[in-house]
Amino acid sequence: MIDEDFVSLLLKGREYLSVLHQEDCLTLQSDPAHIIDLCTHLRDEQTFDLLADLTAIDQGEDASTRFIVVVHLYSLIHKSYLRIHVNCLDNLNPEVPSLSGVFPAANWHERETFDMFGISFTEHPNLKRILMWDEYPYYPLRKEFPLAGIEVPLPAADVSEVTGANVDPAPMMGGPFVSSSNGRLSEAEPRGKDESWTEDTEKLL
Numbered sequence: 001m002i003d004e005d006f007v008s009l010l011l012k013g014r015e016y017l018s019v020l021h022q023e024d025c026l027t028l029q030s031d032p033a034h035i036i037d038l039c040t041h042l043r044d045e046q047t048f049d050l051l052a053d054l055t056a057i058d059q060g061e062d063a064s065t066r067f068i069v070v071v072h073l074y075s076l077i078h079k080s081y082l083r084i085h086v087n088c089l090d091n092l093n094p095e096v097p098s099l100s101g102v103f104p105a106a107n108w109h110e111r112e113t114f115d116m117f118g119i120s121f122t123e124h125p126n127l128k129r130i131l132m133w134d135e136y137p138y139y140p141l142r143k144e145f146p147l148a149g150i151e152v153p154l155p156a157a158d159v160s161e162v163t164g165a166n167v168d169p170a171p172m173m174g175g176p177f178v179s180s181s182n183g184r185l186s187e188a189e190p191r192g193k194d195e196s197w198t199e200d201t202e203k204l205l
Contacts, residue, residue: 002026002080025081032086032096039102048073048082054109056117058143067094095120116141
């Protein structure tokens, strides 16, 4: 169980570590130079052996610390999550050590974070883009990236010919998985799990 005793023991002798808050789960701030040692300790000694997620926050171009890597760990023993914030010390060339050697699941999480935010993970075994193509010049989850996207030449001529290489504007509300408010609901996408009714036929009981 995560309680004050757990927090006190975890902080003891770790001057690089501090508590940000405990509102939804224990959230720690760690110096990037010690993140591997910290996560190894949490995995081996404190049973936080499941890496549930790894992503990042872009606080904007005017922030003193622009990029923060966020790690979520879970313990089946404590039945609790633990969150770690790791500041990227360089706003222009953000990087933190890779956790893929501690949690193999971090491999693809870090590749996605690199792809979307441009954050490098040192000592990663294969840090390359996972969603965008290798030569794509932008990072789509950075604050300055427009919601409608940026038109760039597509890498394959056949794809460019089919798509026209144009970027469609982002919807003002909803999204690709939200049904349109126009037309018949029973014919909208995505389809509901219960298709036993239409506007013309009552639902089967």
